[in-house]
Amino acid sequence: xxxxxxxTILKKKTPIGTIITVIVLVIWIVWTLSPLFITAISSIKTTxxxxxxxxxxxxxxxxxxxxxxxxxxxxxxxxxxxxxxxxIWHGLVCSLSSAIIAVVLGTLGAYGLSRGKFxxxxxxxxxxxxxxxxPAVVVIVPLYYIFRRLGILATIPGLIVAYTTFNLPFSLxxxxxxxxxxxxxxxxxxxxxxxxxxxxxxKIAVPLAAPGIxxxxxxxxxxxxxxxxxxxxxxxxxxxxxxxxITELRTTVEVLWGPINTATIILIIPMIALxxxxxxxxxxxxTMGAVRx
Amino acid sequence: xxxxxxxxxxxxxxxxxxxxxVLIPAVxxxxxxxxxxxxWMIVMSLFKVAVRPGVKNEFVGFANYVGLAxxxxxxxxxxxxxxxxxxxxxxxxxxxxAIALFLNNMKRGANVITTIVLVPMMLAPVAVGFLYLYLFNxxxxxxxxxxxxIGILKQGSILxxxxxxxxxxxxxxxxxxxxFLALVFLxxxxxxxLDQLEAAKCDGAPPIRRFIDVxxxxxxxxxxxxxxxxxxxxxxxxxxxxxxxxxxxxx
Numbered sequence: 001x002x003x004x005x006x007x008t009i010l011k012k013k014t015p016i017g018t019i020i021t022v023i024v025l026v027i028w029i030v031w032t033l034s035p036l037f038i039t040a041i042s043s044i045k046t047t048x049x050x051x052x053x054x055x056x057x058x059x060x061x062x063x064x065x066x067x068x069x070x071x072x073x074x075x076x077x078x079x080x081x082x083x084x085x086x087x088i089w090h091g092l093v094c095s096l097s098s099a100i101i102a103v104v105l106g107t108l109g110a111y112g113l114s115r116g117k118f119x120x121x122x123x124x125x126x127x128x129x130x131x132x133x134x135p136a137v138v139v140i141v142p143l144y145y146i147f148r149r150l151g152i153l154a155t156i157p158g159l160i161v162a163y164t165t166f167n168l169p170f171s172l173x174x175x176x177x178x179x180x181x182x183x184x185x186x187x188x189x190x191x192x193x194x195x196x197x198x199x200x201x202x203k204i205a206v207p208l209a210a211p212g213i214x215x216x217x218x219x220x221x222x223x224x225x226x227x228x229x230x231x232x233x234x235x236x237x238x239x240x241x242x243x244x245x246i247t248e249l250r251t252t253v254e255v256l257w258g259p260i261n262t263a264t265i266i267l268i269i270p271m272i273a274l275x276x277x278x279x280x281x282x283x284x285x286x287t288m289g290a291v292r293x
Numbered sequence: 294x295x296x297x298x299x300x301x302x303x304x305x306x307x308x309x310x311x312x313x314x315v316l317i318p319a320v321x322x323x324x325x326x327x328x329x330x331x332x333w334m335i336v337m338s339l340f341k342v343a344v345r346p347g348v349k350n351e352f353v354g355f356a357n358y359v360g361l362a363x364x365x366x367x368x369x370x371x372x373x374x375x376x377x378x379x380x381x382x383x384x385x386x387x388x389x390x391a392i393a394l395f396l397n398n399m400k401r402g403a404n405v406i407t408t409i410v411l412v413p414m415m416l417a418p419v420a421v422g423f424l425y426l427y428l429f430n431x432x433x434x435x436x437x438x439x440x441x442x443i444g445i446l447k448q449g450s451i452l453x454x455x456x457x458x459x460x461x462x463x464x465x466x467x468x469x470x471x472x473f474l475a476l477v478f479l480x481x482x483x484x485x486x487l488d489q490l491e492a493a494k495c496d497g498a499p500p501i502r503r504f505i506d507v508x509x510x511x512x513x514x515x516x517x518x519x520x521x522x523x524x525x526x527x528x529x530x531x532x533x534x535x536x537x538x539x540x541x542x543x544x
Contacts, residue, residue, distance in 0.1 A: 021398045025406055028392060032410045035424050035468065038435050042427075051433040056441040065435075109319030116312025124320070131327040135529050142330030142337070165326045172319055197311035226417035243419040250423075257427060264420045271415035279408055283476050286414075290518045293480045 036268070043261040044070045050258065074258035078266075082259060084245055088266070091241035093156060094231075095224035098163035099171075103217045106171035107209075111201055113172070114179035115187075125176075129288070132169035136229050139165050144233055154236025162234040163224040170223070170288070171216040177289035178212030179205060215281035218274045225271065242267050377459060378527050381466040386520065388467065389474030396475065397482045407479070410472040418469070425465040426452065466527070474519050481515030482508070 042050040049068040054061025078084045118124060143162055144153065152158035182205060190200045206213070228243040235241060246263045249256040275282065284292050309317075396403050413421070428436035431450035440446050451457040485508050493503045 017398070021395050024392070024395050025399075029406065029409055032413060032468065032472070035428055035436075036412065036416075038428065039424055053433055053435060053438045056438065057444075059442065062438075105319040105322060108315040112312040112314070112316030116310055116316065118313065118316075124316075128320075128323065131323055133525050134327075134331075138334065139327055139330055142334040143326075145337070146330055146333065161326060164322070168319060168323060169327075201315070222415065226415075226419075228417065228419040243417045246417075246419060246423060260423050261427070264416070264424060267420050268412075268416045272412055275411060275415045276408060279411070282411060283473075283480060286473060287477060287518055287522055290522075291477050291480050291515055293476070293483075 039261045043265050074262040078259045078262050087242045087245040090239050094159045095221045097160045099220035102167035102171040109172045110175035114176050128169050154238050156239045159235045159239040162230045167220040174216045178209040182208045215278040218278045219285045381463045385471045388471045392475040393478035413469045477519035481512040485511045
């Protein structure tokens with residue numbers, strides 16, 4: 001309803017306006033997708049074919065980008081010579097475990113913060129969000145020394161803890177927003193019926209906030225899977241993830257562009273799937289609940 | 294939250310209500326993994342850290358800070374960082390706003406488009422760095438080929454030249470993050486109250502006036518939030534720069 005009326009008020013549709021809109025948006029989509037398209041197509045070309053660009057100014061020659069025989073040679077290099085299999089596994093284990101910790105503790109904490117009354121409530125909330133906003137270096141350098149002393153540097157548990165430093169405040173804050181949206185009367189009715197706090201939390205609050213909790217979980221996975229800084233500093237060799245592995249394909253001798261393009265595709269495909277899954281909550285999540293669509 | 298609440302909700306057990314108890318684990322873990330390291334670092338910044346084993350850390354007061362301010366590379370790094378942040382955010386803001394206005398014009402299909410353009414944000418910043426390193430390569434990069442073909446650049450390479458390299462980083466950042474600002478602004482545009490627009494239209498205000506006097510004031514908070522979040526993220530992450538410039542010249 002609202003959308004239709006807004007349209008009728010704001011725009012007397014002129015064909016020129018529509019054409020300009022379409023042209024601008026098409027250019028934008030091409031600009032957005034072309035880098036990824038070139039990477040994808042290069043990842044299934046042989047190195048020689050991928051490096052062939054036409055003469056400068058030879059626009060017709062650009063069509064040659066499609067002239068190639070698909071090959072999986074770079075995938076083989078990536079997994080058999082460069083050993084990317086374990087990196088994918090490390091990335092999955094670390095991001096999933098950290099996301100689970102963050103979402104379980106975050107859901108509990110968010111419920112407490114949303115419903116409870118504390119003396120320093122505003123200060124607690126601000127402190128939690130500030131830990132998320134601080135530059136990564138503020139956390140990373142001390143974590144490195146502390147982990148080294150504890151002996152969990154360059155281990156999978158160490159990296160899980162490191163990811164949790166940004167996942168926990170993020171998920172807590174985001175899920176709190178979803179709990180705030182649930183009318184408290186529903187829960188009060190359950191209390192009147194004699195349910196305990198835990199029952200109300202488990203049977204009413206969590207199911208109602210479930211979409212938000214799932215979205216937070218996926219965003220946590222997405223951020224940790226793509227992280228480079230923490231994985232490079234804390235993860236070391238035993239917990240190397242794909243973003244770290246990709247930087248090692250650039251050696252002092254040569255840059256292995258084929259495997260780099262392939263690794264890029266491997267990095268992005270699962271994330272696109274997850275992103276589409278929570279499309280509705282993505283902007284809300286990335287602005288930490290401040291902007292809703 | 295409403296003022297009327299059941300007293301049962303805040304009955305305390307061992308000094309804390311149920312809500313306090315469920316909040317404790319998260320707060321405790323956060324204290325342990327973020328606050329403790331932070332204070333640890335403040336203390337350590339006053340010491341000369343011994344890298345070799347067996348050597349004791351030496352207390353040097355603020356000498357480390359003074360040394361940092363004197364380091365010309367550090368200061369130079371900040372100047373470049375300021376340029377990069379300023380220019381990319383300006384471009385992202387203007388493009389994002391323009392695109393949001395166009396998307397708001399769409400009757401159908403806006404949903405599909407917004408989903409498509411969100412894809413760059415799903416890609417790890419490190420991979421974005423490599424992607425643009427590849428595209429701007431002066432012997433086989435397609436973007437380099439394009440720039441040469443339309444005649445902006447006559448010779449030389451992009452990533453070897455300081456100014457062009459900065460431009461390349463900015464282009465990569467604009468590619469990755471303009472959709473974010475566009476969608477944030479679009480969410481703001483959808484929330485502009487219709488009655489105000491109607492009233493302005495009845496008073497005969499032309500589109501530009503309606504935009505400046507009705508749309509913009511209603512979007513202030515969304516604009517501030519979008520720009521702030523973008524600013525914090527751009528300062529937090531250096532992955533892309535690390536890859537594109539081979540960690541040589543920028544910050």
